[in-house]
Amino acid sequence: MIAPQPPAADHFDYDTALAACAVRDVVALRRLYEHAAPYLLGVAMRIVRDRATAEDVLHDAFVKVWNHAHTFDPARGAARGWLFSLVRHQALNVVRDRLRLVLPDEEMAQAIENDTALAAAAGGAHAGETRVMMSRLSICLDELDTPKRDSILYAYVDGCSHGEIAARLGAPLGSVKAWVRRGLQTLKECMQ
Amino acid sequence: MSGESDRPGDHRDGWDALDDLASGYVIGTLSMAQRENIARRMSAEPQLRDRIDYWESRLHPMTAAAEPLAPSSRLWGRIAKSIGHGQQPSQSDARGAIGWWHSLALWRGIALGATACSLLLATLLGLRAFAPPQQPRYVVVLAAPQDKTPGWLIQASSARNLRLIPLGVQAAPPDRALQFWTKADSWSGPVSLGLVRADQSLDVALDRLPTLQANQLFEITLEPATGSPVGRPTGPVLYIGRAVVVR
Numbered sequence: 130m131i132a133p134q135p136p137a138a139d140h141f142d143y144d145t146a147l148a149a150c151a152v153r154d155v156v157a158l159r160r161l162y163e164h165a166a167p168y169l170l171g172v173a174m175r176i177v178r179d180r181a182t183a184e185d186v187l188h189d190a191f192v193k194v195w196n197h198a199h200t201f202d203p204a205r206g207a208a209r210g211w212l213f214s215l216v217r218h219q220a221l222n223v224v225r226d227r228l229r230l231v232l233p234d235e236e237m238a239q240a241i242e243n244d245t246a247l248a249a250a251a252g253g254a255h256a257g258e259t260r261v262m263m264s265r266l267s268i269c270l271d272e273l274d275t276p277k278r279d280s281i282l283y284a285y286v287d288g289c290s291h292g293e294i295a296a297r298l299g300a301p302l303g304s305v306k307a308w309v310r311r312g313l314q315t316l317k318e319c320m321q
Numbered sequence: 322m323s324g325e326s327d328r329p330g331d332h333r334d335g336w337d338a339l340d341d342l343a344s345g346y347v348i349g350t351l352s353m354a355q356r357e358n359i360a361r362r363m364s365a366e367p368q369l370r371d372r373i374d375y376w377e378s379r380l381h382p383m384t385a386a387a388e389p390l391a392p393s394s395r396l397w398g399r400i401a402k403s404i405g406h407g408q409q410p411s412q413s414d415a416r417g418a419i420g421w422w423h424s425l426a427l428w429r430g431i432a433l434g435a436t437a438c439s440l441l442l443a444t445l446l447g448l449r450a451f452a453p454p455q456q457p458r459y460v461v462v463l464a465a466p467q468d469k470t471p472g473w474l475i476q477a478s479s480a481r482n483l484r485l486i487p488l489g490v491q492a493a494p495p496d497r498a499l500q501f502w503t504k505a506d507s508w509s510g511p512v513s514l515g516l517v518r519a520d521q522s523l524d525v526a527l528d529r530l531p532t533l534q535a536n537q538l539f540e541i542t543l544e545p546a547t548g549s550p551v552g553r554p555t556g557p558v559l560y561i562g563r564a565v566v567v568r
Contacts, residue, residue: 136484158400158404159397159401159525162400166392166396167389167390167391168384168387168389170389170390171389172384172387176388183390184393184396186399188399188400188403189547191400191404192400192403192548193546193547196404196498205370205371205374206378207378210377210378210381213384213539214347214377222353225352225356226353227351266379266382266383267382281483282383285347285348285349285380286384286386288349289349290352309348313344313348316379317340318492320379
């Protein structure tokens with residue numbers, strides 16, 4: 130079971146900070162960094178699993194914030210989400226790109242990944258122990274059966290590919306793909 | 322659809338191909354090639370973009386599962402340097418550094434205000450003749466190397482401030498960026514002036530560079546989305562030009 134915990138207090142005004150960054154206010158960027166960098170570094174670290182790489186991700190992400198803050202559209206979602214998504218995708222690009230640099234061919238990459246994932250499986254906390262902040266999402270996640278919930282947490286929080294999840298759970302790749310997809314379908318229904 | 326969605330009302334809460342793409346992108350299981358494909362499509366397909374926004378906001382609370390981690394003291398300095406604000410003291414005392422930065426901004430503001438006032442005064446009094454020896458003004462037209470089509474205009478109001486103005490150029494592809502560089506004849510290599518957007522003018526202060534000189538080279542190259550990783554141009558030159566003195 131996921132142990133829900135109260136939402137982390139985060140009263141920082143991300144919208145105002147991004148608006149100020151959009152007009153090149155470096156003090157605002159610094160404040161945003163001072164507040165959010167530890168959370169963002171935590172998110173990046175889980176995905177890239179290497180301290181120096183995680184800091185590189187954060188560096189690139191904050192340079193992007195500086196250059197692209199004006200593209201943030203409050204009508205499309207929360208500023209906090211925009212920032213965290215930017216960091217997550219930066220980190221995901223790094224881990225997905227690593228493999229492609231070595232093996233441009235997608236199927237070969239998948240095959241190798243399935244093997245290397247077995248080795249990587251030893252590390253990492255059990256997804257079931259992961260604490261997720263109290264929210265509609267956490268209630269919906271709790272309603273999923275364990276393999277689906279673990280698959281989704283391994284993918285989203287740890288940046289695991291299907292192959293890596295299969296290795297961690299000791300399950301066939303096909304089952305993992307189905308768990309992730311069906312888990313997401315159930316989440317969507319639950320969160321309507 | 323699949324297994325557990327056999328409850329009534331499913332059609333209303335349907336799942337479609339866009340959900341497969343968007344949720345896979347957001348949760349992160351897609352390959353790099355698939356991720357790039359989606360990043361490309363996103364700008365042209367508002368429906369896909371909306372669905373990605375939907376999944377981003379629904380799954381966002383899971384980011385709280387990652388334990389916060391204090392960044393190293395050097396990280397902010399690296400970021401500040403990369404965005405052209407590298408004139409900061411070491412971050413041994415972050416709080417102190419913020420205070421210092423505040424006061425720098427304050428002093429810059431005062432200095433700019435004072436400059437503006439004296440310029441205004443000089444103009445009002447018609448004292449052009451008494452102005453210090455006139456600073457040369459520069460103009461640069463950046464043109465495409467192949468067909469010489471003008472793409473950007475640089476106006477330099479002083480030897481320390483540039484304004485880069487796009488003349489209706491094409492935006493960079495979604496996974497690429499336009500990077501602005503300069504090099505004077507005596508320098509060993511070009512220096513980045515930052516990433517630029519095809520739909521936006523950009524003011525650049527040449528804080529850390531020698532003053533602008535005649536014949537100084539400017540160029541815009543196509544680089545990875547976060548800019549050249551090696552500090553010098555790696556992609557093709559899209560626009561190039563040299564500074565010309567206007568009297």
